[in-house]
Amino acid sequence: MKADPKNVLVGSHYLDGNHACAEGAIAAGCKFFGGYPITPSTEIAERVSRRFPLVGGVFVQMEDELASMGAILGAAWGGVKSMTCTSGPGFSLMMENFGLGIMLETPCVLVNVQRGGPSTGLPTLPGQADMMQARWGSHGDYEVIALAPDSPQESFELVIHAFNLSEKYRMPVLVMTDECVGHMTEKVIIPPAEEIELVERNYTDKKPGEAWPYEDTKNLLSPLLPVGKGYKFHVTGLTHDQRGYPIINDEAQEWNVRRLIDKVTKNVDDIVWLEEKDVEGAEIVVMAYGITSRVVQPAIAKAKKDGIKIGMIKMVTVWPFPEKRVKELADKVKALIMVEMNYGQVFLEMDRCVAGKCQTYFVGHAGGTVHNPEDVYKTIKEAVK
Amino acid sequence: MITEVAQQKQEHPMEKLLRMDRIPHIWCPTCGIGTTVTALAVALEQLELDLDNVAVVSGIGCTGRVAGYMKLDSFHTTHGRAIPFAFGLHVARPDMKVIVFSGDGDLISIGGNHFIHTARRNVDITVICVNNFIYAMTGGQVAPTTPLTAKSSTSPYGNYEHPFNLPLLAASSGAVYVARWTALHIRRLTTAFKEAISKRGFSFVEVIAPCSTLYARLNKLGDGLDLMKFYHDNSIIKHGADPKDIDIEYQSKITVGKFVDIEKPTFLDCLNNRNKEVFGDKYKIYGGGNGHNRD
Numbered sequence: 001m002k003a004d005p006k007n008v009l010v011g012s013h014y015l016d017g018n019h020a021c022a023e024g025a026i027a028a029g030c031k032f033f034g035g036y037p038i039t040p041s042t043e044i045a046e047r048v049s050r051r052f053p054l055v056g057g058v059f060v061q062m063e064d065e066l067a068s069m070g071a072i073l074g075a076a077w078g079g080v081k082s083m084t085c086t087s088g089p090g091f092s093l094m095m096e097n098f099g100l101g102i103m104l105e106t107p108c109v110l111v112n113v114q115r116g117g118p119s120t121g122l123p124t125l126p127g128q129a130d131m132m133q134a135r136w137g138s139h140g141d142y143e144v145i146a147l148a149p150d151s152p153q154e155s156f157e158l159v160i161h162a163f164n165l166s167e168k169y170r171m172p173v174l175v176m177t178d179e180c181v182g183h184m185t186e187k188v189i190i191p192p193a194e195e196i197e198l199v200e201r202n203y204t205d206k207k208p209g210e211a212w213p214y215e216d217t218k219n220l221l222s223p224l225l226p227v228g229k230g231y232k233f234h235v236t237g238l239t240h241d242q243r244g245y246p247i248i249n250d251e252a253q254e255w256n257v258r259r260l261i262d263k264v265t266k267n268v269d270d271i272v273w274l275e276e277k278d279v280e281g282a283e284i285v286v287m288a289y290g291i292t293s294r295v296v297q298p299a300i301a302k303a304k305k306d307g308i309k310i311g312m313i314k315m316v317t318v319w320p321f322p323e324k325r326v327k328e329l330a331d332k333v334k335a336l337i338m339v340e341m342n343y344g345q346v347f348l349e350m351d352r353c354v355a356g357k358c359q360t361y362f363v364g365h366a367g368g369t370v371h372n373p374e375d376v377y378k379t380i381k382e383a384v385k
Numbered sequence: 386m387i388t389e390v391a392q393q394k395q396e397h398p399m400e401k402l403l404r405m406d407r408i409p410h411i412w413c414p415t416c417g418i419g420t421t422v423t424a425l426a427v428a429l430e431q432l433e434l435d436l437d438n439v440a441v442v443s444g445i446g447c448t449g450r451v452a453g454y455m456k457l458d459s460f461h462t463t464h465g466r467a468i469p470f471a472f473g474l475h476v477a478r479p480d481m482k483v484i485v486f487s488g489d490g491d492l493i494s495i496g497g498n499h500f501i502h503t504a505r506r507n508v509d510i511t512v513i514c515v516n517n518f519i520y521a522m523t524g525g526q527v528a529p530t531t532p533l534t535a536k537s538s539t540s541p542y543g544n545y546e547h548p549f550n551l552p553l554l555a556a557s558s559g560a561v562y563v564a565r566w567t568a569l570h571i572r573r574l575t576t577a578f579k580e581a582i583s584k585r586g587f588s589f590v591e592v593i594a595p596c597s598t599l600y601a602r603l604n605k606l607g608d609g610l611d612l613m614k615f616y617h618d619n620s621i622i623k624h625g626a627d628p629k630d631i632d633i634e635y636q637s638k639i640t641v642g643k644f645v646d647i648e649k650p651t652f653l654d655c656l657n658n659r660n661k662e663v664f665g666d667k668y669k670i671y672g673g674g675n676g677h678n679r680d
């Protein structure tokens with residue numbers, strides 16, 4: 001399906017990452033936005049509130065983030081595309097209902113413009129320290145999909161991609177941007193609607209009485225049941241069977257949780273998105289995501305000038321972690337270096353996958369500013385020694 | 386004759402509205418929740434609504450299980466968050482009747498903020514609160530509705546916190562329909578549900594209901610029948626009573642009736658009116674995310 005031209009602000013614009021996120025959501029056909037103001041994400045809500053009336057959407061400034069996340073789930077079940085955005089403290093408050101979204105298998109999008117934490121931390125300065133919270137922040141076992149844009153242009157594109165993945169995999173999808181991307185202004189090219197591919201909501205083609213909300217379809221991607229059409233279905237955050245009925249025993253738990261995990265892990269090849277540069281034949285590979293994937297580039301260029309065989313992987317998707325690719329590389333390279341604005345989060349996954357097969361290095365700090373490329377360069381030099 | 390009886394047995398009178406494949410339910414004998422569900426089912430039947438267009442949303446608790454037993458599009462959400470979920474559902478599908486059915490702890494303690502704000506916005510949904518004065522599902526802990534001096538598993542020496550007066554809270558937050566009945570007043574409760582569901586705007590019905598297993602046992606109030614007798618002897622019907630005057634004290638008289646029934650533009654009315662005012666003909670009246678436009 002193509003985007004609706006009414007929703008697409010075609011042209012070349014000068015936007016910050018937050019405004020670009022809002023335009024991405026509108027282009028994707030988002031029609032319900034519930035949010036609560038929090039720096040550095042607020043501009044997304046502000047732009048949506050300004051743009052929505054004339055594109056047929058409803059913006060609501062909710063009473064808090066618990067309500068924001070709850071309301072976007074309700075709206076999604078009501079049949080519309082829905083989104084919320086937040087930062088640090090608000091992300092913590094959304095976690096319980098994010099888990100409900102996972103359990104009910106609800107398509108929607110949550111943008112977290114990361115700031116420095118913990119607690120109120122650094123409201124106006126960047127961080128990438130919510131990455132493990134994105135992965136494990138709600139209780140229980142499940143898989144997530146998280147994308148990390150590195151620019152306003154990519155913010156626009158990845159919000160659309162997040163909506164598409166959420167429809168395809170029937171789950172809330174996370175866009176993990178940060179204060180730096182959110183507040184950096186760059187050129188954003190919004191293509192015409194016919195160049196924007198959207199995934200339509202997959203509704204059942206079965207008749208009421210014949211369809212269940214979690215049918216054990218082969219690829220685990222059960223079609224949704226629409227409300228108001230006589231299906232009279234039930235869905236619950238309790239462990240349930242394919243009818244959506246609560247079943248409180250270990251067997252049902254295994255079926256239900258495996259389903260949530262398998263629908264992502266069995267489709268990693270479709271979901272994982274890496275942008276690789278000079279990785280073939282490299283001795284050292286730098287991994288980074290979001291703004292950090294841009295910040296490392298001067299360091300890589302400098303190392304290259306020194307004659308170091310160095311490549312880079314930009315992780316457009318951070319979760320699910322590109323386990324297969326990292327394992328392959330661990331057998332080939334001398335060292336993998338993870339650069340991120342935290343004290344070692346996604347690094348832990350990389351290190352686990354490497355399992356001692358090559359050296360691993362971590363370049364990180366507590367946030368508040370992007371890396372100094374010189375620190376990355378120093379680590380590269382150490383790694384080639 | 387025999388086959389007729391057998392057939393009658395098979396067809397539960399509420400079959401149209403209950404998920405018979407989920408019966409037996411989890412509620413204790415004499416629990417007031419079942420009675421309240423029956424009243425809602427009867428109200429929906431009598432309203433002759435298209436049942437395809439009615440959804441029920443619950444939070445967590447004994448009462449929260451209601452969504453799972455009603456044969457409607459039904460959502461069992463998280464503790465306290467039924468109202469925001471219902472709000473999102475309503476905005477996406479304003480043509481549907483969205484009913485929130487949950488407990489006092491769920492709606493008023495953990496979900497209290499959503500309750501007042503959704504009433505403030507006058508969102509066109511109906512909220513039914515089964516007030517059993519206690520957190521029943523978790524074993525009978527004190528609630529923000531527990532009357533002073535009443536015992537619970539976490540107020541073993543008697544509650545000393547002032548409880549909420551729910552109709553007062555709803556009315557002062559902006560609800561356009563507010564009523565309170567007990568689980569004994571089935572006929573009047575059914576009427577209240579019909580009125581609440583038909584009302585445009587935020588309608589609220591508090592149902593004082595017996596929890597014989599916990600509240601009554603912990604306070605030595607007798608069995609289910611004794612509680613119904615208590616309601617019978619102590620309820621005072623007073624329509625239009627000022628919600629300020631209807632606090633509930635421990636084993637006190639209970640004022641029941643319809644307290645608020647006013648007209649006020651709903652959340653979506655206000656959204657549409659404002660945008661129309663500002664944007665004129667450029668603005669298309671919002672009637673739902675699926676293009677269900679109201680004219």
Ligand SMILES: Cc1ncc(C[n+]2csc(CCOP(=O)(O)OP(=O)(O)O)c2C)c(N)n1
Nearest residue numbers: 445446447448464488489490491520521522
């Ligand atoms: C976030 C969260 N906190 C606590 C609980 C545990 N819990 C489940 S039901 C409940 C209280 C329910 O009380 P009420 O809403 O009055 O319903 P009742 O069981 O009395 O009908 C609590 C505290 C929970 N499920 N989720």
Ligand code: SF4
Nearest residue numbers: 412413416447521596
């Ligand atoms: S514990 Fe109380 S509220 Fe829960 S089902 Fe039993 S009687 Fe009803």
Ligand SMILES: [Mg+2]
Nearest residue numbers: 488489517519
């Ligand atoms: Mg209760």
